[in-house]
Structures are given as C-alpha cells and as structure tokens.
Amino acid sequence: MNKSWIYIGLIWIAFTTQLNAQQHPFYSQYMVDKFLVNPAVAGANGITKVNFVSRQQYVGLENAPQTFALTMQSRLLDDSYILRRLKLRKKDTKKSRSGRVGLGGSIFTDRNGIMHRTGFQGTYAYHINFNNQWQLSMGLSFSGYQFRINDREAFITDPDDPLLQYNKKSFFVPDASAGVLATTGLVYAGITVTDLLGSGLKLGDDIFDNYKTLRKFNLLAGLKWDLNQDLELEPSVLLQGTRTNFALDVNARLIYMENYWAGLSYRSNNTTVVMVGGRFDIFYLGYAYDIDMGMVRSYSAGSHEVVFGLRLGTNDTRRIRWFRQDQRNFEL
Numbered sequence: 001m002n003k004s005w006i007y008i009g010l011i012w013i014a015f016t017t018q019l020n021a022q023q024h025p026f027y028s029q030y031m032v033d034k035f036l037v038n039p040a041v042a043g044a045n046g047i048t049k050v051n052f053v054s055r056q057q058y059v060g061l062e063n064a065p066q067t068f069a070l071t072m073q074s075r076l077l078d079d080s081y082i083l084r085r086l087k088l089r090k091k092d093t094k095k096s097r098s099g100r101v102g103l104g105g106s107i108f109t110d111r112n113g114i115m116h117r118t119g120f121q122g123t124y125a126y127h128i129n130f131n132n133q134w135q136l137s138m139g140l141s142f143s144g145y146q147f148r149i150n151d152r153e154a155f156i157t158d159p160d161d162p163l164l165q166y167n168k169k170s171f172f173v174p175d176a177s178a179g180v181l182a183t184t185g186l187v188y189a190g191i192t193v194t195d196l197l198g199s200g201l202k203l204g205d206d207i208f209d210n211y212k213t214l215r216k217f218n219l220l221a222g223l224k225w226d227l228n229q230d231l232e233l234e235p236s237v238l239l240q241g242t243r244t245n246f247a248l249d250v251n252a253r254l255i256y257m258e259n260y261w262a263g264l265s266y267r268s269n270n271t272t273v274v275m276v277g278g279r280f281d282i283f284y285l286g287y288a289y290d291i292d293m294g295m296v297r298s299y300s301a302g303s304h305e306v307v308f309g310l311r312l313g314t315n316d317t318r319r320i321r322w323f324r325q326d327q328r329n330f331e332l
Helices: 003-015 081-086 090-096
Strands: 048-056 066-075 101-112 115-130 134-149 170-184 187-194 216-223 231-241 246-256 260-267 271-280 283-292 303-312
Antiparallel strands (some): 048 066, 134 170, 170 187, 216 231, 231 246, 283 303
C-alpha cells in the first residue's frame, strides 16, 4: 500500500464520525465536571472550579490516544472567589452585581495516533434565575488548536510520494461551540453544539478540499434521588453524535455524604466504565477505568482517566437565594 492511501485513510478517520472517530478530546468523568461537555455550565452554581484531567486510552497499543487538559470556570459574583482574588476596581465590580455572568477556559493537548492537537478554549456564560426555582444558562465558547501530523511515527513505503512532498503537516484550526442548560433543585438538562464553524482541513491541493470537522451535538440530562439521609443516586444520560451517527452513555453515580462517590457507565460502543472519587476540603480526586468489550480488548489493557480538582469559594451567598446551602443544587 503506498503512502497516498495511508494518508487518505488517516484523514478520513480523523475528520469523520462514520468510524466513531474522535474530533475532540474524549472524557469519561464529565459527571464530575459537566463543563467538559457544555459551556453553559461555566459558573452555573456560583463557585470557582479548577480541574486537571489526564487520560490514557487503550493502554498497551502503540501511539494510543492520550489527553491532558486544564480547565477553570467561575461565576462573577460580588463576593466570588475570583473577584476577591483579582481585586478589581469598584466600578468594574459593579458590572457583575447581577450575578449572571460566568467565565471559563481550558488548555489541552491531545494525541490520537500520529495526529496531535494542542489548543485552548475561552467561554462566556449568562445565567437567568426564575423565581429561585430553576435556572437557565447559556454559554458560548471560542477555541483554537494547532493540528499537527507527525509522519515520522508512520510506516512509509514510498518516501518520494508527491503527497508527502506537497502538503502541510501543521496548521491552526479555529472553531466555536454553544450550549444551553436548564437546572432545578433536582433535575438538569442541557444541549451543546460543537464545531459551529465547520473548519476545513487542507493538507495538499484539491484532494483534501472537502474534508471538514463535522458539527456535533451533545444532549446531557440527569437527576438526583435521596435514597436516605447520607446516600444519593444520580442517574444521567449523554447522547452525542452528528446527523448520521450517534452514541449513547448511560450513567449511575452513588454519592455518600455529598463528598464520596462511585459509579458505572455503559456506552453504546460496548464499553463499561467504573469510577470512584472523593472530595477532601477544597480538593477532589476522581479515577475512571474504561473496559472495552469489543475487539480491541485483546490488544489493550483498557483506558485510565484521573481528575484532580479544586473547589474554591462557597455557595451560601445570602443575596442570591438560589446559591444558599439550604437550597438543593448540583455540583455542575
């Protein structure tokens, strides 16, 4: 097989979802920080959260997908952690007194085979409270990443192939995403649309002109049940896909005394996820292990994901009853 066909195959896998390819970094513990899948979550519960995520997929396979990400999100309240630390001038603080603005951001690096992405994302969110009974959040993110193909890690049968001589191996890709989230004391539901710009991929001449990132939709919904005074059950679902391809996650998480959790997830691609975690003062730590029940199971020892985070500030703001501790709310 010559190099041209290898390149065409790699591009097809990277930029279509017919083969369940990854256009973006993939996470298993989005229940711990839902900002990973919906920009409207930025500042939704009035606290500041900082997360570091490390994910290694398909351990044992050469050049297996690997992701590292650092995220931050906060609400611009008068007494919020972020404003107190920034020590903004009085006239700047007045702009946020309505308590409706949330901000977020992330930086990440992602490797999938010989393809590498390193990028950033900035998020603006706006939150509207209705009679202290439910909240509507809207978020918009702008992102960009450097896409790079490292063909030194590929097996090349024809180094003189013209396709190798006249193509770009690194370029910048801008994009955007938008999300909406509705939250009550017991239920949350949101939808996200990513790849709004449908950025194109052009490595060579005409042969690559029609390759673009596909617009993707995420629908996340869940609720909490009090099983007893100390134990809660949080079932949730995540439906994601494009116009022609969909995948479904079904999740269940047990939460003990609001600080410790254990859960299971099942994905429609025949993967089971086991997760555990806990919160200790302002710190929390989560771990997930993905067990692939398909053909890759014979070649891989599964996937590992670790989340380490900080939870800064409190949600007992008296001025906004929605955030008081005597009101049920989610760790979004």
